[in-house]
Amino acid sequence: QKEVEQNSGPLSVPEGAIASLNCTYSDRGSQSFFWYRQYSGKSPELIMSIYSNGDKEDGRFTAQLNKASQYVSLLIRDSQPSDSATYLCAVNQGGKLIFGQGTELSVKP
């Protein structure tokens, strides 16, 4: 079992729709969770961090964390073509980030 798992996609949504990205992790002791966006050929960019159970909203992005289910998700409302990228879920373990393999999102105009 991989430590951090994501659906590789590609996930295709129409412009204006909600994109839902999911991530599960294996270490029940993990406390810090992150979503990064990576455009093709570029380095990752931090979008959201979440530490507590529940929802955290920042603009069009909402991160959701459920530690009991070892599940973290990212919702993107009003998806735009510029949101098309690979989204990486990362979990802090012992001061290091463990990354999932990423979910490729394509937003169609």
Add this chain to the structure above:
Amino acid sequence: GAVVSQHPSWVICKSGTSVKIECRSLDFQATTMFWYRQFPKQSLMLMATSNEGSKATYEQGVEKDKFLINHASLTLSTLTVTSAHPEDSSFYICSARTGSEYEQYFGPGTRLTVT
């Protein structure tokens, strides 16, 4: 804030030569810096963790004599790929973290091609 730079952004070198990549935190002091490698269509692979003034900690399978890491100050870390081979061609990305937070901020990456 939280800007990390890398230099060079791309480099082509001949097999057997060495290449140095610099990573700088521009507007904060980075107590810890990380070096990753990413092959096409794959996720980031952590190579090593470096703390200012101490030896780097390498991940299993990463040759410490081949990938030399120096974290000489709170704003600068360097990765030297020694005796580079074509299989070392990859996208090398550094990240930096302050002492009080777990967020890592990534540099723009260095694309290395070994011919």
